[in-house]
Amino acid sequence: MKRLGLIAGIALVVMVAGALYMGSLYLGAATIKQETSFIIPDGASVTSVARDLEEQGHIASADGFIMNARLFGSSEPIKAGEFELKPEMSQGDILALFQSGDVVRRFVTIPEGMPSILVAERLMAEEFLTGEVDVPLEGSVLPDTYSYVRGQSRASLVEQMQAAMDEYLAEAWANRKPDIAVDTLKEALILASIVEKETGKPSERRMIAGLYSNRLKTGMMLQADPTIIYPITQGKPLGRRIRQSEIASVNGYNTYTRTGLPEGPITNPGRESIAAVLNPEATDALFMVADGTGGHEFNTTISGHQEAVERWYQLRRERGEM
Template identity: 45%
Template sequence: MTKKGRPAKPRKAKRLIAPVAGLLSGLFLLFLAVLLGVYAQAFGPGPVARDNAEVTSVSLKQGMGVIAIAKTLKSAGVIRSETAFRLAAKVSGRDNAMRAGTYEFDSRQPLFSVLKQIQDGKVVQHFVTIPEGRTSAQAVRILMAVEALKGDVDIPPEGSVLPETYQYEPGETRQAVLDRMLDAGRKTLNDLWAKRKPGLPINTPEEALILASVVEKETGIAEERPRVAAVFVNRLRKGMRLESDPTVVYGVSKGEPLGRGLRRSELDTATPWNTYLISRLPITPIANPGKASIKAVLNPAQTNDIFFVADGTGGHVFAETYDQHLVNVANWRKIENQPRDSAVTALSSKAN
């Protein structure tokens, strides 16, 4: 007791308050420093891309977890800290939402931005296009020219590839991409065959594919395809030969450009594709037809046309009789024999 009768305050409590307060203050400052460090790691500028590149490309494989992804990004120089990346992924609540694919990250891109790009699946998309009317050998050459793909492929049967634009992943095999092209070709042909117009002189999907390849090589104008198809369908109904120049070319060069017109001797040379000499469809397709050409053959225009010839504008004029056809051919010969400048002027006048 003090002299005034009041109890004295414990000195031990006084001695403990200051150290505890100091410890708590230190822990708070440490926590704050860690928090600021994590914030800087997550939202501050990332590392400079190696070799001063503007972007860094990274491929993340299917099934990779956060730990493997963080290690891959750190190894590529995209992020500074694997731990910070894993922590940011956990805090975001989407640590299981990582999407496989090939990504391109900007130099000094913030870690959180890198994380969000992967979670949103904003991958770099790579495409290869097989144009309509290319042969299977030409399609394979296009695939082989894609350096990001690997492996060799055999040339598939003519007409089996669906001309389209296909997505691929760098490092994927060419065979995997070709398999998708072949699957698309089979599915498209089967789907369109099921919707064909009744009464066509075409007995199988394979015959439809062959005729579609001839239509594909005869015209590059979309709106003409059903009418060109109608000419050939009408000829088949009448037992007439198709008499298509591209079928002769295929017999000579397997579809490679000749760089010149056909010679009389080539028109007179029998091959399994020369429709000037055979009274049937060619033995195989002469190219890979697009979906529009297959559809045109299975649903041709309703016409009585059995002839067509170039009109000098890139299209064709059609005729129901041989006499009409002769007039059209004569007009084409006039255009063909004009000097180039005069022919262009004549075509412009005709268009107007």
């Protein structure tokens, strides 16, 4: 009996030692040589993932990984996606990462004032997105930086951008000031798109919104150059001076030949331009012209405006632009 007990004790020690050894292998370093991405497709099992890890040289044995995962890993399922593996990770760390769903997130930025045709082109240039995408409705995308995961569809990312715009518009509209020049969210979006294209200086947005609000309220034409360009390029840079024939063109966008707002937005305005339209500067200004610094000079009278225009022309002549 003593001998049987001794044998049983030895066997138990061997089993415990073996388990500890297996555990130490599992908790020890894997064979990842450098930071690398690893992709788990939808529906993958621990077994198939272990085989892929072995084939790619990240672990020594798929069978060992599977056994140790069953003995020492948690019961959480692994998640699909792209994961970042690092040299210092143990096999246990790898499994925990896959179970956490902490996937690699990538980013795409839509700057303020980017027209929808360029939004579509930017998304099509993102190699880790999938599927085709149509040009979104102009003004429907909120400029911002968006994260996505490898394999995500372009269409789903556009939906995310449009949902962000809808949410912001609703919030901003609820906080609008009384007696503004626009009566609907669509009108606010259209005017904001003009404000966005008219200045590169954030500090001018409310002033320009105030000027155009004054023009709308008095029935003056907006005479905003970007509205001439939009039907020609769909918002892309014109790359040359506007022609007289284009200034005189009659269409749904040209605010030199129509009163009121264009029939639709001419770009995707950012939050600040939308906010400026809904809370414009209190001003009597009706005219503006570039001042050579990237900003504008504002005037309340046509005579003051004409003097400002002449100063702008003189500056352009000195620069050799005219």
